[in-house]
Amino acid sequence: xxxxxxxxxxxxxVQLLVTCLIDHFFPQTGLAxxxxxxxxxxxxxxxxxxxxxxxPAFNAGSWNDARAMARHTLDVLSKDxxxxxxxSGSCADMVLHHYxxxxxxxxxxxxxxxxxxxxxxxxSQFLVDVLGITDTGATGTGRVTYHAACHGLRGLGVDRQPxxxxxxxxxxxxxxxxxxxxxxxxxxLFAVKMADISGAxxxxxLDAIEESRADTVVVTDVSCGMHVQGGLERRGSRVxxxxxxxxxxxx
Amino acid sequence: xxxPLPFHRRVEQALGNQQLRGAIGRATARKVEGRLAALxxxxxxxxxxxEGRRIRANALGRLDxxxxxxxxxxxxxxxTAVWAPDADHAVRYLVxxxxxxxxxxxxxxxxxxxxxxxxxxxxxxxxxxxxxTDLGEYVIQxxxxxxxxxxxxxxxxTRQDIAATFKREVGATDADVADIPSxxxxxxxxxxxxxxxxxxxxxxxxxxxxxxGTLCICTNEGNGRLTTTVPRIHVxxxxxxRILPTLADLGIMxxxxxxxxxxxxxxxxxxxxxxxxxxxxxxxxxxxxxxxxVLVDNGRSHVLGSELAEILxxxxxxxxxxxxxxxxxxxxxAYGSVYPGPVGAVFTPAIGxxxxxxxxxxASSLCGACREVCPVRIDIPRMLLALRARAATEGHGPWWxxxxxxxxxxxxxxxxxxxxxxxLTARATSLVxxxxxxxxxxxxxxxWTRYREFPAMAPRTFQEQWKGRRQESGSGISSAGL
Ligand code: SF4
Numbered sequence: 001x002x003x004x005x006x007x008x009x010x011x012x013x014v015q016l017l018v019t020c021l022i023d024h025f026f027p028q029t030g031l032a033x034x035x036x037x038x039x040x041x042x043x044x045x046x047x048x049x050x051x052x053x054x055x056p057a058f059n060a061g062s063w064n065d066a067r068a069m070a071r072h073t074l075d076v077l078s079k080d081x082x083x084x085x086x087x088s089g090s091c092a093d094m095v096l097h098h099y100x101x102x103x104x105x106x107x108x109x110x111x112x113x114x115x116x117x118x119x120x121x122x123x124s125q126f127l128v129d130v131l132g133i134t135d136t137g138a139t140g141t142g143r144v145t146y147h148a149a150c151h152g153l154r155g156l157g158v159d160r161q162p163x164x165x166x167x168x169x170x171x172x173x174x175x176x177x178x179x180x181x182x183x184x185x186x187x188x189l190f191a192v193k194m195a196d197i198s199g200a201x202x203x204x205x206l207d208a209i210e211e212s213r214a215d216t217v218v219v220t221d222v223s224c225g226m227h228v229q230g231g232l233e234r235r236g237s238r239v240x241x242x243x244x245x246x247x248x249x250x251x
Numbered sequence: 252x253x254x255p256l257p258f259h260r261r262v263e264q265a266l267g268n269q270q271l272r273g274a275i276g277r278a279t280a281r282k283v284e285g286r287l288a289a290l291x292x293x294x295x296x297x298x299x300x301x302e303g304r305r306i307r308a309n310a311l312g313r314l315d316x317x318x319x320x321x322x323x324x325x326x327x328x329x330x331t332a333v334w335a336p337d338a339d340h341a342v343r344y345l346v347x348x349x350x351x352x353x354x355x356x357x358x359x360x361x362x363x364x365x366x367x368x369x370x371x372x373x374x375x376x377x378x379x380x381x382x383x384t385d386l387g388e389y390v391i392q393x394x395x396x397x398x399x400x401x402x403x404x405x406x407x408x409t410r411q412d413i414a415a416t417f418k419r420e421v422g423a424t425d426a427d428v429a430d431i432p433s434x435x436x437x438x439x440x441x442x443x444x445x446x447x448x449x450x451x452x453x454x455x456x457x458x459x460x461x462x463x464g465t466l467c468i469c470t471n472e473g474n475g476r477l478t479t480t481v482p483r484i485h486v487x488x489x490x491x492x493r494i495l496p497t498l499a500d501l502g503i504m505x506x507x508x509x510x511x512x513x514x515x516x517x518x519x520x521x522x523x524x525x526x527x528x529x530x531x532x533x534x535x536x537x538x539x540x541x542x543x544x545v546l547v548d549n550g551r552s553h554v555l556g557s558e559l560a561e562i563l564x565x566x567x568x569x570x571x572x573x574x575x576x577x578x579x580x581x582x583x584x585a586y587g588s589v590y591p592g593p594v595g596a597v598f599t600p601a602i603g604x605x606x607x608x609x610x611x612x613x614a615s616s617l618c619g620a621c622r623e624v625c626p627v628r629i630d631i632p633r634m635l636l637a638l639r640a641r642a643a644t645e646g647h648g649p650w651w652x653x654x655x656x657x658x659x660x661x662x663x664x665x666x667x668x669x670x671x672x673x674x675l676t677a678r679a680t681s682l683v684x685x686x687x688x689x690x691x692x693x694x695x696x697x698x699w700t701r702y703r704e705f706p707a708m709a710p711r712t713f714q715e716q717w718k719g720r721r722q723e724s725g726s727g728i729s730s731a732g733l
Binding site: 231 | 259263576577580581612614615618619620623638639641642648649652657659662666673695696699701702704706708709712713714716717
């Protein structure tokens with residue numbers, strides 16, 4: 001297990017790895033993450049030139065492509081020594097756990113990968129484990145349930161943090177989700193290549209969501225969120241998916 | 252062991268079969284609960300799993316030495332051990348032996364490795380009779396079906412299916428199939444005669460103990476005990492990776508196996524067999540006169556020392572199948588191989604090559620549930636990824652994924668181009684989007700919109716908004732509109 005932020009002094013400033021999906025599809029999630037961080041006295045920079053962490057290529061087996069993207073992302077993130085916050089469990093997992101393996105044969109980059117990994121945190125992990133915050137002062141309405149996206153959950157051990165943060169949001173009713181830790185069937189290209197299996201897994205997830213009686217599903221990964229939201233919309237459901245940062249930003 | 256239908260057709264068939272999916276969903280859910288309850292009852296399950304992993308790593312790390320020791324011990328106790336480099340050698344050994352001893356009829360207890368080498372087919376082709384004595388395997392044999400789970404071969408069948416099989420194939424009456432106890436009793440009556448007349452018993456091996464040459468065979472029905480002791484000749488087939496250095500190691504592994512596979516503290520019948528029956532002074536009254544152990548390699552030794560070596564730690568508990576959301580939806584047959592589920596998606600291409608099995612490593616969302624439950628902590632997702640990389644290098648898989656990712660990478664390492672491409676795509680998608688979503692994507696992406704809407708891209712990216720914000724003075728994003 002990696003040590004959490006090594007210094008006892010809490011970081012006052014971080015870099016945001018915004019991720020390609022948030023940048024192009026869900027900018028409001030990125031903005032919300034910034035809002036929450038700033039509210040707690042943490043200033044945010046967004047390193048220029050960031051594109052995609054390479055996870056889609058890595059998961060598809062195209063490691064040469066993934067390597068190129070990993071090198072690029074590492075170059076972008078190592079211009080600065082501040083901790084890195086990622087509002088996506090799977091991208092954080094990619095940077096934290098796979099860059100070093102992928103670049104093992106290139107000592108200079110392996111070193112960069114190690115260094116970057118040692119200061120990379122998923123968003124809720126950063127708030128709870130590094131800043132020590134569970135009450136963000138957020139308020140909301142309605143019934144909220146939480147889907148534990150796989151890579152954050154099993155790759156990073158992110159589960160108690162988002163739950164603790166949600167617990168302190170005033171005005172919402174929390175609903176338990178059956179099989180909250182079972183995959184929604186996204187898995188990147190899996191949803192396209194193995195569309196039928198993915199569709200069957202999604203259907204099971206949507207059934208559980210409907211059963212929970214929630215009107216909002218909270219996720220820590222917009223990719224799973226995009227998948228679940230798309231499925232809900234196809235069903236004509238009124239349930240919405242929101243990223244944790246968006247829930248925490250509202251008051 | 253390849254299946255005639257392509258993977259996606261097998262999946263389609265499985266997904267279309269509601270009864271199958273219902274049966275598998277219920278059975279796996281029960282097993283998942285059983286496992287959790289059994290592990291909760293252990294003082295320190297995590298430590299036990301670490302210990303189990305260490306034992307397996309140690310055994311496999313010195314496999315040649317362990318196997319040599321095992322063979323010496325088997326022979327010292329009067330058994331015969333033979334090495335079978337591939338399936339052909341393994342089945343031929345048995346058929347030749349049966350012929351040489353004039354055996355006509357064989358009883359068999361459940362074993363995955365004999366499924367792998369298609370032993371029954373070879374036995375029947377040689378004009379001999381073989382009867383599966385595990386209840387599930389017996390049904391499979393009567394149905395000319397294949398097991399769909401490595402621990403529970405008929406997890407895909409309902410009680411009604413089995414009743415119908417008994418009536419159709421072996422003349423059961425309504426009373427014989429009235430309930431589960433009568434069905435079991437019926438099968439028992441049928442099988443008893445076979446046990447008594449068989450000239451040879453065939454079994455698998457859960458663990459082979461190097462220090463003593465002992466075979467450990469776990470069953471829940473007691474048929475394993477009869478198979479290995481009643482007939483005059485016992486032939487045990489053992490994957491070479493099933494070795495454990497010492498009896499003390501076995502103590503640990505048995506605890507993990509039973510809890511992870513069925514939620515039991517210990518499998519009901521855990522047999523330890525060392526050599527054939529001893530005549531003479533310390534005479535034993537039961538057991539076979541001859542014991543043969545066939546050590547099956549069949550591709551395993553190529554896996555040793557590779558990035559997939561860890562899959563050989565597997566103790567075939569089946570926990571990863573039960574936990575896997577893909578397996579739960581499609582069941583075992585869709586995988587097309589003897590070993591289904593997460594472990595099969597690695598093991599099958601590892602020993603059989605990717606040419607026939609390049610789809611299997613992709614039949615996973617990489618959710619990690621398999622790694623979470625594996626009693627010896629095998630990192631299956633890591634190996635699925637390694638196999639995908641291998642498949643990509645060997646040129647398996649659809650061209651569009653290759654070309655698409657190549658192009659994506661080309662832009663992703665050129666930020667200006669990436670932004671421009673992003674904007675152009677956003678423009679294009681805004682033309683087809685309605686209410687911010689797209690209901691039909693073209694080409695290979697159509698798979699997505701078969702089951703879900705796709706979001707339109709944002710009119711202004713995060714980075715554009717971020718830049719604007721900095722120019723404004725750099726503070727305070729309004730959360731309005733979130
Ligand atoms: S891989 Fe692990 S969980 Fe799966 S069958 Fe083997 S030992 Fe059990």
